[in-house]
Amino acid sequence: MHAFDVLGDPVRRRILELLADGEQSSGAVTTVIRAEFGISQPAVSQHLKVLRDNGFATVRPSGARRLYAVDDTALRQADEWLGRFxxxxxxxxxxxxxxxxxxxxxxxxxxxxxxxxxxx
Incomplete structure (x- = not known):
């Protein structure tokens, strides 16, 4: 998936905005995204997976929770591509x-x- 395919989705962009403020639990992300977009927890999990699989987010276990953070790998690649424009x-x-x-x-x-x- 190309970086702009990932970023083209408003839910994933919003999740990245939340993660840009600092590490967040999947539950905290789900609470905000459900309130703003009205989507289910499994749908939020799928968006988190897309972000993780495409180099936009990292996840680490912390007890029973999973903590997500921004991974700048794909963002740097997108920035590099945009550089010529x-x-x-x-x-x-x-x-x-x-x-x-x-x-x-x-x-x-x-x-x-x-x-x-x-x-x-």
């Missing part, structure tokens, strides 16, 4: 950052001017 969005993101900073500066200056007019 970054030139298409990097300049646009830099331009957007400049505009955001400009907008903040204008709001800050406007707020300062408003305070001065109140004081006058």
């Amino acid at each position: 970054r030139r298409f969005w990097t300049p646009h993101l830099a331009a957007m950052a400049t505009e955001v900073a400009r907008g903040r500066r204008i709001r800050r200056l406007t707020a300062t001017d408003d305070i001065r007019s109140i004081d006058d």
Whole structure:
């Protein structure tokens, strides 16, 4: 399975988001995913298996629990593949950052001017 096939599923993306915050038990992951997506525990287990089998997650036993964590192997491979396309969005993101900073500066200056007019 290609990395983007794995990441194309919103449930698996959400599971990775949860794991990015730190190691999680399968029960904790299931609780969140069931609440957000309304799927069964066996379905969540299948998504965890896909993530594990494709290099996105690791699992370790801890007593009766199974603890999952992000494995960056497949994420690094996807990032490497995307590297050749970054030139298409990097300049646009830099331009957007400049505009955001400009907008903040204008709001800050406007707020300062408003305070001065109140004081006058």
